[in-house]
Structures are given as C-alpha cells and as structure tokens.
Amino acid sequence: MKTTISCEDKYEAQKLASLIYIKDGNETFITGILNVVKNELVVSLKDKSAHSVLLEDEANVEQFADFAQSLIDKEHKIISTKILGNQVEIVKGEI
Numbered sequence: 001m002k003t004t005i006s007c008e009d010k011y012e013a014q015k016l017a018s019l020i021y022i023k024d025g026n027e028t029f030i031t032g033i034l035n036v037v038k039n040e041l042v043v044s045l046k047d048k049s050a051h052s053v054l055l056e057d058e059a060n061v062e063q064f065a066d067f068a069q070s071l072i073d074k075e076h077k078i079i080s081t082k083i084l085g086n087q088v089e090i091v092k093g094e095i
Contacts, residue, residue: 003064005087006055006060010086020043028071030045078090079092
C-alpha cells in the first residue's frame with residue numbers, strides 16, 4: 001500500500017520522512033498520533049519523544065492518520081519513504 005502526503009513545504013516533508021521511518025534499521029518509528037490541530041500533526045515516536053509536522057491541509061492530516069493507523073496498531077510496517085519536493089511517498093507492507 002502506498003500513499004503520498006503533501007506537507008507545508010520541503011523542510012516539513014523531510015522532517016516527516018525522517019521522523020516516521022529509519023532507513024538504516026528498516027524500522028517504523030512512529031508509535032502514535034498525539035494531537036491534530038488544523039493542518040498540524042503531533043506524532044509520538046519509539047523514543048517517547050513528540051514532534052510536530054505541518055501538512056499542506058486538513059485533508060492530508062486525515063489521509064496520513066488513516067494510513068498510519070495500521071502502523072500504530074502494528075499490523076503493517078513502513079517499507080520505504082521518498083521525498084518529492086513538499087511531498088512524502090510512504091509505502092507500507094505486512095509485518
């Protein structure tokens with residue numbers, strides 16, 4: 001399964017990609033969505049830290065939250081992320 005999430009800018013796309021997936025360890029790093037305020041998403045990570053990411057709009061926040069739910073429930077894991085300007089292409093697969 002694949003989705004493309006549009007962020008507010010290129011910096012936010014890079015931040016989202018680096019926060020949710022660690023390529024070196026092939027590890028899904030996101031553990032939860034703590035809060036959503038309009039186009040801002042606050043996620044929790046395995047190291048217990050919380051980070052804010054600004055997405056393009058509320059539709060992208062909803063799209064990411066839906067896509068991430070199976071990651072949070074540990075039904076899927078992230079296989080790859082690719083940054084395309086202000087967008088992040090995220091691919092998930094079976095654990």
